[in-house]
Amino acid sequence: MPRSKIQLLELESSQGEKLSPLELADIAAADPFLCLRLLREAEGRRVQRLAHETTTPLAAVMQLGSDTFRKLLMACPETNEANPGLAECEARSHLASRLALRWGGARADISPDEIAMAALLAEIGELLLWSFAPELPMAAQAALRSGHSPRSVQAQVDSCGFRFKDLTLKCAAIWNLPSLLPQLIRGIESPRANLARISIDAARHLSTEGPDSPALPADIAEAKHVIPSASLEWLTEQLPGLDSEQVSRIAFKASDLIDPTHL
Structure with missing residues (x-):
């Protein structure tokens, strides 16, 4: 995304020095196209060195090095942010990643960044179509x-004759992405994938x-099953842009789905 180059240059200008690997990873973690490009580059080098799989943005930066990251980012072609379908899908991917990071942290996951990366890249098939x-995605939108x-x-x-997620998984296989990521993207094989x-x-x-989506309470109820230690209210509060009344309403409906007798 064009904003990634702008963010890099602005941070370098304000700090007057090289950015840390963590700061570079934060840029990548907010851009599915950049994250994918880094991951493919890092995995290509990992195969040669027989190192561990690269499953987080920070691991990709560490594998490549800060200088290589910068050169790769500045040489990347830019997406068309004027494409509304692409912009909406990309924003949705970023939101999913942020939710996965917050909810994964509450679950005390071994690496919430891995779940967040999978969430960020799960829509890459649709992003490529846009x-x-x-x-193709325009036809699907019209049908809906x-x-x-x-x-x-x-x-x-x-x-279109196929699920966009299946295109994501097919690309992951062609690109030899780390085996963990397709497992998490499928979303059915473990609590982390769920x-x-x-x-x-x-x-x-x-x-x-x-916020009035009838499906959100079911999402929160499912999240509660995966993270039993978190309250329904806290899980709902992680959804951005909600006021207190909307949080209470969604949490109440989620509670009803979990236990209809609580009324």
Whole structure:
């Protein structure tokens, strides 16, 4: 995304020195295209060195080195931020990543950054379509808006013949991404994978339907099953842009889904 280059130059100008690996990783963690590019580059070098898999933005920066990161970022072609479909999908990916990081931390996960990275890259198939074949996601959106397809995934299958997530997983296999990431993106094989999937679903529901989305309470109820130590209110508060009344309403409906007898 163009903002990543701007952010790098602004931070370098304000600090007057090289950025730390953690600061560079924070830039990558907010940009799915950049994160993917770094990951592919780092994994290519890892295969040669037979090191551990690269599963977080910080690990990718450490694998490449700060100078290589900077050269790679500044040489990257830029996406078209004027494409509204791409911008919306990218913002949704970033939101899913932030949710995964917050919820993963509450679960005391061994590496919340891994779950966040999976959430960030889970929409890469759709992002590629918006970049190179926008007529496909546009057709899926039209099917959803018309009511011909009741859910976004069904709209994708009806209009394009495949789920966009399947394209993400196919690309992950072609690019030889670390095996952990597809497992987390699938969202069904472990509590960590479930948390990644819930984060992605909640980000989609909040972004496309707003805080009144009827699916959000179910997302929060699912998150509660994965993170039993967290309260429904706290889980809901991690959704950005909600006021206290909206938080209470969503948490109450989630509680009702978990235990209908609580009324």
